[in-house]
Amino acid sequence: METLLHQTPGVMAERSALGLIESKVGGGLQMGSGGLFIESSSRSDAQAMDPSDSGRGSSSSSKRPRKRNDDAGKRTVRVPAQLFGNTEIPPEDGFTWRKYGQKEILGSKFPRAYYRCTHQNLYHCPAKKQVQRLDDDPFQFEVVYRGEHTCHMSDTAPSFPRPAPGIAQEMAQAMIGQPPPSAATSLGRWVDFSLGPGGSAGSSSSSMAAGSSGGAAGPSTGGRYGKEADYPIAELADAMFNSGSSSTNSMELIFPGDQPSDKNN
DNA sequence: AACATTTGACCTCT
């Protein structure tokens, strides 16, 4: 199990690059060169706890079905942290999440944050995700997605939460050379981290990102804090790209004076 | 006023 999450020493070197990922259920999809890979684990029963019994175990006769289905169709994704500021916030994935908890995990230096779909209450969207910074690589997040998004399936549900349609597609195609999957078919299965070093797109970035900040996801409630969906993808890519080249610079951006004694070089 | 985040407590699983 751990081996699975700790096998990036080699890949990390390329973490500056990101690609469009598609989580295929039924098999792990790894993008070594992309710097981001997904582990899809779709085992047997993907039983999610019953939302009906949300009562805090107070004295309810029915116990909380809070079973630990660790292998219940969960998808583990690794994404590089944003090097231009909010390093504590994982890159926007196109959905709006609401944080509902945070815990320190044994063996990890950083706490794990628990998010659930913002529309869970509205559409019973069981989608959840856990974000944890790799103690091995503070610049990399391990995001575990659990459950599928049913929020955009509903008629009343918010439209497709695409971070930056234009940019995403452009970059995705430019990078990988394959158009984004049909949302209708892939639904919440695709991760839209269409970022990439762009090989040559590393320089100009702010220009395009400005307007179409991934915020697009803003279905309605998410627009308030704008924390979950408001990350200029291009900038992200740019930042990451730059980080890959001039790590020192980006490093200071994130940990100004808090860098580990492990000097760069 | 509404909604999201924070934080502590509680509960379940291993």
Add this chain to the structure above:
DNA sequence: AGAGGTCAAATGTT
């Protein structure tokens, strides 16, 4: 018993 995961109240922001 410990660790992990979730809930709920309080608080903060828009």
